[in-house]
Amino acid sequence: MLTFEEKLTIIDTFSELERHEVSLGQVNYHYEDSVYDKKVIVYHLHPNGNGFVFAEMIEEKDYPVDKKGMVNIRDFSEEKLRTVIQQSIESLSESDPHEENWKDKENNKLVLVNDYDTWNVYAGELLDASFATYNSAVDYLQQEGFKRIE
Incomplete structure (x- = not known):
């Protein structure tokens, strides 16, 4: 564990992130250029090594996210931490609305669209x-x- x-x-190597000290020695990092209202990329990084990265909008991920769209980075390696942060920044940089197509067994189709944080x-x-998330x-x-469906 790092x-x-x-x-x-x-x-700190991500120059697009802005560091913010919060309570109890914890640190947040904001991405001010986000095209969404969501700005916090790293949330409550604690001196004990625990912390979270916003990963809700990352399309392909191999880790669970909580109901707030965060992934716990406590046990992440350097490579995995760099990757998730870069993917998070990219997911909040897309200017086109996020849109996905879904289909059921009867070939009914639905479209999931991110409309300004909804x-x-x-x-x-x-x-x-x-939905909110x-x-x-x-x-x-x-x-x-x-x-x-792809």
């Missing part, structure tokens, strides 16, 4: 559902028997 100081050194599910032009929208689609 130490707090090692994680700070790695994160995740909307559309059936054609009709709004089917709205990507994970909530995905949970809904999966519970309804839909799978993401």
Whole structure:
């Protein structure tokens, strides 16, 4: 496991991130150029090495995210930490709306679209559902028997 100081050194190499000291010695890093309202990339990096990176909008990931869209980076290697931070920055840099197509066994199609910090599910032009987070929208689609298509 990387130490707090090692994680700070790695994160400080991302010149697009701005460091913010928070309570109890914790540190946040903001990405002020985000095209979304979401600006915090690294959240509550603690002197004990625990911390989180915003990963909700990263399309292909091999780690779990919590209901806030964060991944715990406590046990991440240097390479994995650099990768998740870079992917997080890129996911908040996309100026086009995030859009995914989903289909069920009966070939019904739904589209998941990020509309200004709201995740909307559309059936054609009709709004089917709205969610505050990507994970909530995905949970809904999966519970309804839909799978993401490329």
